[in-house]
Amino acid sequence: MSSVMSIHPSGPAAVSEPPRNLLQRFSDRLYLQPRLLLLLLLTPPLLWFGSVYIASLLALLWQGLYTFDDFTMLVSDTLTLSNYVQLFDAANFDIIVRTLLMALSVSVFSALIAFPVAYYMARYASGKTKAFFYLAVMLPMWTSYIVKAYAWTLLLAQEGVTHWFIELLHLTPVLNWLLSLPGIGGNTLSTSNLGRFLVFTYIWLPFMILPIQASLERLPPSLLQASSDLGATPAKTFRHVIxxxxxxxxxxxxIFTFSLTLGDYIVPQLVGPPGLFLGSMVYVQQGSIGNMPMAAAFTLVPIVLIAVYLSIVKRMGAFDAL
Amino acid sequence: MTNAVEFIHTSRRFGDVTAVDQVSLKIAEGEFFSMLGPSGSGKTTCLRLIAGFEQPDDGQIVIHGRDATGLPPYQRNVNTVFQDYALFPHMNVIDNIAYGLMVKGVAKKERLARAQEALELVALKDHGSRKPAQLSGGQRQRIALARALVNRPKVLLLDEPLGALDLKLREQMQSELKRLQRQLGITFVFVTHDQTEALSMSDRVAVFNQGRIEQLDTPQNLYNRPATEFVASFVGSANVVRGELAQQLAAVDAFTVRPEFVSLNDSTNTVSLDGTVTDIQYQGANTRIEVEVGPGIIIAALQPNVLHALASGSAFNSAPDDSTEQALPVIGSAVRIGWQPEAMVALQTAAVSPTNTEITTESAGA
Incomplete structure (x- = not known):
């Protein structure tokens, strides 16, 4: 009888499994209890996020309530709202408005020039062309941001390539007219708001192209065909569907271009007219003056501005597709 | 009478592949016309040529007597129901339906009224404010139909519109489509790979294979008088007999006989063959019996299953009773199969040779 059992592999002895080791039992457990797996995976990043990011941010904003003594240059932990109130002083408010306007115009202009590139990448380019475009968009991000900003100060200088090239095209009168406009202009491109705007747009453009490209890639081609099938000209298809x-x-x-411009303090120092940006103001308060509470108060501004911006964007239905 | 759509020696190539190869056909006004074929046979490209998403490389497309070659889709009075429905996800149902009227500049009040009318036509009048994502597949299908019909197109193009639906819904939509077509009198051009669908709905069917039309006929003729082996085996199931046996039985190079015309051990058959049963498949309504009549030559016979339980006395006799089972042969047993001579349909053999191989051998010879 026992010899028959050993011949047939389907016998009960063959069915019983070999004992499982600890690691296998652990992975069985995780498979059967997905919540446990989720807990294990999420705890470290959430701890990191909570302590390193949220807690330190709150600590920073709390410091904005401390008092700075102008004479002794010392910080005391007497709580006061005066730092936050001072944000609305004319000089400080100027900085906020200047930064906000720059962030908005950089975002709008980036969107305008990013869209055609993104559209071409998503709908027409394929294979090597697409790889080339990805590379061309990302390549500038591989270079140090400060190097790029410095390079632009030279490119935009009076003796720089840009001025030379504009002269070559006999467009110097146009440039001079642009530079004579109040608010935009200056002596040269590198000391004008126009120049600062160009550098910001250049630096943040990839952050605009890639998300637009991703959203256009998700657009099924049949929707565009359906639109033209129903009688819409390409312009109408663009307006109503794309x-x-x-x-x-x-x-x-x-959101990228807006918040990155809002917090930047390098480009405003290198390119453009004098006058502080939010980021450089924080830098000056904290680094040069040692007024930590005022610097902390200023950090609230971009947070509030971005929160307002996000709520507007949300109202436009930007997150409906998420 | 003008034709709704006419193809005149129309070809469309994608690189080396000829998707549509010198196709000429005429679709009459008010007709329910189907294009049937396996995937890659060129039927969908033909539909896209009518819609204007593709332009012919050779030949012409004429829509209602007007040369449409070179016209973009938005200048053609035809509308398409897409395979994936292609509803605009950011618009609600009523705006989706009114889209065609909106881009043509119809006033808001009128276009909403007409969209509501179209919504009622497809029996979904209360769903106007929903988003497409909130609808089931069958409902999306109807909205896509309403969105096309609201423009009162001269020709409605349907690209495998029932492919994504389950069987029950598909059957329901088939009769509904047929009803709408009769009611509105619009020419329907229906693309499908499902032969049952094509046979049950169409006035005429064009069977596509490798970019060409194999046969263009009524459903009855396609099934009863298939012209080629491809049509015989693609439309329904068929036994195809070739070579020596075909010469011996029917004096032709190849013929086909439908399995339901083949019977077992029937003395009234005038054509008969001896063979061995190789397989028996129970299919619900029928039983399919495969019989090998020569080395590698299998002929299938289809026998309707009859209700034997009733004959044995009790309709509720649930216990299987071997004595009441239908008298089926067992696998491996010898049987005599046969059919009536009129069941045999001679096939053209020349048209079966694949066009692509022809092209390559020609170019290789040159």
Whole structure:
């Protein structure tokens, strides 16, 4: 009888499994209890996020309530709202408005020039052309941001390539007219708001192109065919189908360009007219003056501005597709 | 009478592949016309040529007597129901339906009224404010139909519109489509790979294979008088007999006989063959019996299953009773199969040779 059992592999002895080791039992447990797996995976990043990011941010904002003594240059932990109130002083408010306007115009202009590139990448380019475009968009991000900003100060200088090239095209009168405009102009491109705007747009453009490209890539071609099938000219298809469906991409891109411009303190120092930006103001308060409470108060501004911006973008339906 | 759509020696190539190869056909006004074929046979490209998403490389497309070659889709009075429905996800149902009227500049009040009318036509009048994502597949299908019909197109193009639906819904939509077509009198051009669908709905069917039309006929003729082996085996199931046996039985190079015309051990058959049963498949309504009549030559016979339980006395006799089972042969047993001579349909053999191989051998010879 026992010999028969050993011949047939389907006998009960063959069915019983070999004992499982600890690691196998652990992975069985995780498979059967997905919540446990989730807990294990999420705890470290959430701890990191909570302590390193949220807690330190709150600590920073709390410091904005401390008092700075102008004479002794010392910080005391007497709580006061005066730092936050001072944000609305004319000089400080100027900085906020200047930064905000720059962030908005950089976002709008980036969206305008990013869209055609993103559209071409998503709908027409394929294979090597697409790889080339990805590379061309990302390549500038591989270079140090400060190197690029410095390079632009030279490119935009009076003796720089840009001025030379504009002269070559006999467009110097146009440039001079642009530079004579109040608010935009200056002596040269590198000391004008126009120049600063160009550098910001250049640096943040990839952050606008990629999200728009991603949103256009998700657009099924049959929707565009359906639109033209129903009698819409390409212009109408763009207005009623392509543009509304790419709003999430534009919004995501503009969140990058907007917040990055809002917090930048290098470009405003290197290119453009004198006058502080939010970032450089924080830098000056904290680094040069040692007025930590005022610097902390200033950090609230971009947080509030971005929160307002996000709520506007949300109202536009940018997150409906998420 | 003008034709709704006419193809005149129309070809469309994608690189080396000829998707549509010198196709000429005429679709009459008010007709329910189907294009049937396996995937890659060129049927969908033909539909896209009518819609204007593709332009012919050779030949012409004429829509209602007007040369449409070179016209973009938005200048053609035809509308398409897409396979994936292609509803605009950011618009609600009523705006989706009114889209065609909106881009043509119809006033808001009128276009909403007409969209509501179209919504009622497809029996979804209360769903106007929903978003497409909130609808089931069958409902999306109807909205896509309403969105096309609201423009009162001269020709409605349907690109495998029932492909994504389950069987029950598909059957329901088939009769509904047929009803709408009769009611509105619009020419329907229906693309499908499902032969049952094509046979049950169409006035005429064009069977596509490798970019060409194999046969263009009524459903009855396609099934009863298939012209080629491809049509015989693609439309329904068919036994195809070739070579020596075909010469011996029917004096032709190849013929086909439908399995339901083949019977077992029937003395009234005038054509008969001896063979061995190789397989028996129970299919619900029928039983399919495969019989090998020569080395590698299998002929299938289809026998309707009759209700034997009733004959044995009790309709509720649930216990299987071997004595009441239908008298089926067992696998491996010898049987005599046969059919009536009129069941045999001679096939053209020349048209079956694949066009692509022809092209390559020609170019290789040159």
């Amino acid at each position: 543009l509304p469906l790419s709003v999430p991409g534009i919004a995501a891109g503009s």
